[in-house]
Amino acid sequence: MKLRSLGAHTQQDDIRHVRSFVAFLGRLPDKTGAEDLRQYQFDQHRRAVGPATINATLSALRFLFTMTLKRLEIAPGLSGIR
Numbered sequence: 001m002k003l004r005s006l007g008a009h010t011q012q013d014d015i016r017h018v019r020s021f022v023a024f025l026g027r028l029p030d031k032t033g034a035e036d037l038r039q040y041q042f043d044q045h046r047r048a049v050g051p052a053t054i055n056a057t058l059s060a061l062r063f064l065f066t067m068t069l070k071r072l073e074i075a076p077g078l079s080g081i082r
Contacts, residue, residue: 015060017057024043030069030071033074
């Protein structure tokens with residue numbers, strides 16, 4: 001994250017969002033599939049999470065899957081509210 005020049009606050013938020021996702025999954029995210037992401041996004045909507053938080057979560061997950069886990073195939077499932 002530091003190599004990508006992400007600020008300290010962004011790093012903390014990203015870690016918080018990833019932890020929330022992992023808690024929802026109940027397992028490590030390395031084997032996550034598109035259905036897991038869909039279910040998590042549905043859960044966020046069910047809990048009335050605001051659009052800004054949803055987009056921040058998706059940004060954190062996009063970083064996790066594309067930069068950290070090198071799972072580029074998962075990125076299309078990470079679309080936000082625009």
